[in-house]
Amino acid sequence: MNTLVQIENICKVYNPGENEVRALDHVSLQIDKGEFVAIIGQSGSGKSTLMNMLGCLDVPSSGSYLLNGEDVSFLTDDELSDIRNKEIGFIFQGFNLIANLTAFENVELPLIYRGVGKRERKELALESLDMVGLSNRIGHKPSQMSGGQQQRVAIARAIAAKPPVILADQPTGNLDSGSSKEIIKILKRLHKTGRSVILITHDNEIAAQAKRVIRIVDGKIIEDYINDKFMEE
Amino acid sequence: MRISTLLYTLKQGLKNVIRNKVFSLASMATIAACIFLFGLFYCVVANFRYMVKEAEAGVSVTVFFDEGISDEQIEEIGNLIKKRVEVDKVNYISADEAWNEFKEEYLGEYADGFENDNPLKDSASYEIYLKDVSMQSALVTYLESVDGIRQVNKSEFTADALSSLNSLVGYISGGVILILLAVALFLISNTVALGISVRKEEIGIMKLIGATDFIVRSPFIIEGMVIGLIGSAIPLLGIYLGYDKLINYIVEKFNILSTILKFLSVDIVFETLLPVGLIMGIGIGFVGSFWTVRRHLKV
Numbered sequence: 206m207n208t209l210v211q212i213e214n215i216c217k218v219y220n221p222g223e224n225e226v227r228a229l230d231h232v233s234l235q236i237d238k239g240e241f242v243a244i245i246g247q248s249g250s251g252k253s254t255l256m257n258m259l260g261c262l263d264v265p266s267s268g269s270y271l272l273n274g275e276d277v278s279f280l281t282d283d284e285l286s287d288i289r290n291k292e293i294g295f296i297f298q299g300f301n302l303i304a305n306l307t308a309f310e311n312v313e314l315p316l317i318y319r320g321v322g323k324r325e326r327k328e329l330a331l332e333s334l335d336m337v338g339l340s341n342r343i344g345h346k347p348s349q350m351s352g353g354q355q356q357r358v359a360i361a362r363a364i365a366a367k368p369p370v371i372l373a374d375q376p377t378g379n380l381d382s383g384s385s386k387e388i389i390k391i392l393k394r395l396h397k398t399g400r401s402v403i404l405i406t407h408d409n410e411i412a413a414q415a416k417r418v419i420r421i422v423d424g425k426i427i428e429d430y431i432n433d434k435f436m437e438e
Numbered sequence: 439m440r441i442s443t444l445l446y447t448l449k450q451g452l453k454n455v456i457r458n459k460v461f462s463l464a465s466m467a468t469i470a471a472c473i474f475l476f477g478l479f480y481c482v483v484a485n486f487r488y489m490v491k492e493a494e495a496g497v498s499v500t501v502f503f504d505e506g507i508s509d510e511q512i513e514e515i516g517n518l519i520k521k522r523v524e525v526d527k528v529n530y531i532s533a534d535e536a537w538n539e540f541k542e543e544y545l546g547e548y549a550d551g552f553e554n555d556n557p558l559k560d561s562a563s564y565e566i567y568l569k570d571v572s573m574q575s576a577l578v579t580y581l582e583s584v585d586g587i588r589q590v591n592k593s594e595f596t597a598d599a600l601s602s603l604n605s606l607v608g609y610i611s612g613g614v615i616l617i618l619l620a621v622a623l624f625l626i627s628n629t630v631a632l633g634i635s636v637r638k639e640e641i642g643i644m645k646l647i648g649a650t651d652f653i654v655r656s657p658f659i660i661e662g663m664v665i666g667l668i669g670s671a672i673p674l675l676g677i678y679l680g681y682d683k684l685i686n687y688i689v690e691k692f693n694i695l696s697t698i699l700k701f702l703s704v705d706i707v708f709e710t711l712l713p714v715g716l717i718m719g720i721g722i723g724f725v726g727s728f729w730t731v732r733r734h735l736k737v
Contacts, residue, residue, distance in 0.1 A: 283651055283652075286645065286649060287648065289647070295647060301642075301646060305457070315647045318443070318650070320440030362647065
């Protein structure tokens with residue numbers, strides 16, 4: 206079986222009743238393993254809500270979501286944490302690094318939560334920092350690094366536990382164009398090594414870097430196409 | 439739960455204490471003050487109870503028998519008394535022993551005139567020592583109903599006074615300790631709540647990258663317990679080191695009361711105080727942080 210994400214008829218409704226907000230409206234979506242998908246939409250389009258569903262940060266009001274064949278629609282908080290830890294590597298717009306930890310310690314964190322032993326943890330963390338070109342910055346704290354470097358640490362953290370999915374929420378949103386290109390390059394490289402990459406963005410140029418583009422407007426998917434101009438890294 | 443995860447949470451708990459230095463120290467100081475007062479109170483109460491117990495040991499009930507009662511009947515009465523739950527020890531004092539004691543105490547050299555005469559020939563008695571002076575009235579009521587007993591002598595005032603003093607000290611100490619516990623719980627709860635609010639962002643990140651509730655919450659609870667442990671160990675050590683000096687000072691200063699002032703040794707006091715003090719400290723830390731984490735940390 207090659208399906209990674211299988212979403213059927215998902216709805217997410219906030220404040221049910223008179224003032225209800227339908228952030229996702231009967232969304233169905235399938236993403237296969239190894240795909241590089243960009244989900245694009247303007248602010249308020251529902252792309253962040255969709256990302257929260259895909260990343261098991263929230264559960265749908267209705268519909269079903271199968272991640273790697275497992276139904277994650279109605280799991281408990283701890284079960285969702287476990288899925289996030291094992292199946293998904295997150296990259297956020299604001300980097301979300303822990304300020305008082307070094308780059309190495311930040312990358313090590315999801316491995317600790319997973320119960321990986323110290324020696325293996327060290328190997329995996331160093332390997333991922335090397336992959337993003339930060340072997341020489343392992344002892345630096347986030348405040349001692351540039352935005353681009355911080356985002357690369359976040360990517361190293363996302364890939365350290367070798368999750369099957371990389372979920373990047375506007376990863377270039379806080380970066381200059383040079384750093385943005387660097388980050389996209391790394392994501393493409395990860396895709397090339399067989400990882401599935403889901404990129405959330407509002408930027409058409411960034412979305413154009415992905416192999417498949419899904420456009421979302423008012424909580425509905427209005428466009429889903431293969432990008433012919435996609436170029437492998 | 440893997441050992442590496444447990445070690446991680448333990449390490450994080452210790453780190454929290456250091457990261458949050460000022461508030462951790464404030465909480466430790468509060469717990470230390472509470473446990474110190476508790477320790478002092480305990481020493482006072484334990485020693486007071488010891489003195490009361492010693493005084494109680496001297497409180498007895500004496501029974502005298504009907505005139506012309508046989509030795510067998512006296513022995514039978516003795517057996518009945520010994521079976522009572524209130525009774526700790528029974529001494530039989532024969533009429534001769536009573537007379538000899540009286541002569542020795544009051545007559546001295548003038549006793550020669552009495553020769554073989556014993557004016558106390560009907561004064562054989564049982565001297566009954568109680569397990570607890572508060573049981574005296576129950577025993578006296580029983581003794582007064584026993585056939586063959588003429589008179590029951592008791593020290594009502596001493597027994598009642600000791601018994602109520604003992605209860606009063608118990609109630610006061612219980613009340614003070616409860617107040618101190620409440621203050622300590624409040625302060626440790628504040629320290630942990632502050633730690634949670636300072637680390638709100640960090641907690642959010644931890645959850646995003648897959649930390650379970652246990653991993654997020656347990657370092658705060660460990661932090662509370664470590665604060666409690668250190669906060670209780672310091673005053674206990676202080677009391678341990680200062681106890682003998684204080685006792686020696688009191689004995690020297692109040693030499694005149696040396697027959698009443700009898701103190702427990704530091705080792706006997708600490709047989710109870712050490713485990714209770716440590717458990718209290720760690721317990722305050724655990725309860726305070728656990729309650730705060732449940733209240734303030736919605737993960």
